[in-house]
Amino acid sequence: MDANNWRSTPPSGEPTMDTGDWRTQLQPDSRQRIVNKIMDTLKRHLPFSSQDSLNELRKIAVRFEEKIFTAATSQSDYLKRISLKMLTMENKSQNTVPNTGDNSIPPDPGHAEPSSQSRAINSYLFTK
Numbered sequence: 001m002d003a004n005n006w007r008s009t010p011p012s013g014e015p016t017m018d019t020g021d022w023r024t025q026l027q028p029d030s031r032q033r034i035v036n037k038i039m040d041t042l043k044r045h046l047p048f049s050s051q052d053s054l055n056e057l058r059k060i061a062v063r064f065e066e067k068i069f070t071a072a073t074s075q076s077d078y079l080k081r082i083s084l085k086m087l088t089m090e091n092k093s094q095n096t097v098p099n100t101g102d103n104s105i106p107p108d109p110g111h112a113e114p115s116s117q118s119r120a121i122n123s124y125l126f127t128k
Contacts, residue, residue: 022075034082035065041086045093046121057121064125085125 038061048054065082072078 022078023069026069026075026078031065031069035061038065038082038086041089042121045089060121060125 035058039058042057042061043054046057048057064085068078068081068085072081
């Protein structure tokens with residue numbers, strides 16, 4: 001061990017990288033790309049009518065990603081959990097909701113609270 005460095009040096013002479021918590025190794029832009037992929041899945045299978053409903057979907061995607069990020073035991077566990085949930089959503093959507101390619105529905109001008117659909121998405125994503 002080098003007297004000036006608290007990390008041990010392997011026989012190869014190169015310093016070891018601190019491999020503590022896997023979360024420190026994951027770049028913020030990687031997490032953002034994953035949130036974007038979650039958003040793509042949500043938008044593909046759920047109708048949205050306005051920028052507000054799109055923002056609501058984004059909040060749901062971010063919260064879901066944060067929940068998995070916190071609960072996962074490793075990067076592969078993190079990716080596996082998200083992938084399985086998205087795959088399940090894809091499969092359920094194919095079995096229940098025909099996708100016409102038009103994800104917009106007329107906006108509800110009096111709609112101020114989260115939609116029943118948002119509550120259903122939250123319930124689905126945030127339960128085991």
